[in-house]
Amino acid sequence: MATAKTEAFTQAEQDLAAFAKALAHPARIAILKILAAQNECICGKIVDVLPLAQSTVSQHLKELKNAGLINGTVDGPKSCYCINWKAFEKINGKFSFLFSSLKTQNEKACC
Amino acid sequence: MATAKTEAFTQAEQDLAAFAKALAHPARIAILKILAAQNECICGKIVDVLPLAQSTVSQHLKELKNAGLINGTVDGPKSCYCINWKAFEKINGKFSFLFSSLKTQNEKACC
């Protein structure tokens, strides 16, 4: 089978993996940077900056939204996106926790 | 086409995406935890803990190794793995930098 055996792992492991998956494409990281570089929501203009088709960008935005990393609202014929800071902080905390928990071990490089 | 247009993005974005991809599966996060929880390299025993076939675990280990997150050496009939702390730190730093650079913006939630 090809379906990931997610059910066999802890919820924390699944959450981290899902978050990592949302970041696992340079286009989505670029989108987050673009959104963060603005003080306000961005309505349009995202497609113009990226070297991807409009439908592809829309797809990436949808994935970021599904992962909870960004918010999106409809503003007339346009759509506005901005970073969901609250969710981002929460999930960033989990990440930092993983790193720190890994790091607290003695860093013996034995191979 | 289905190939990711990685060449269209910055090296930093690609690096982060590649790192995120390595973490984008609960099994690989679980493996990192297992490795970090030990003081020494782990020779064997990884397969026993995970609910996956031996070949699948070997595949995940290979991906972590390719991403530079772990080291692996052959020890007789067994293989020994441990976390590559140096690479991990470096890449973790990049991640933290992304987070902090995102966070330095004012966190206006406008949508």
Added chain:
DNA sequence: TTGCATTATCGTAATAAAACGATAAAACAA
């Protein structure tokens, strides 16, 4: 040498992801 234990690799199958074009929907302008 022969067998055993361990791990990597190969082959294969099923699902997911990435990308695009075409089309639909929605709100505004003329």
Added chain:
DNA sequence: TTGTTTTATCGTTTTATTACGATAATGCAA
């Protein structure tokens, strides 16, 4: 009303990922 702009969705194709069993390779034990 009709057209324009903007974005989402659908359908499709290509590639990547996940998973497993089977097999190969490796070094040790008997």
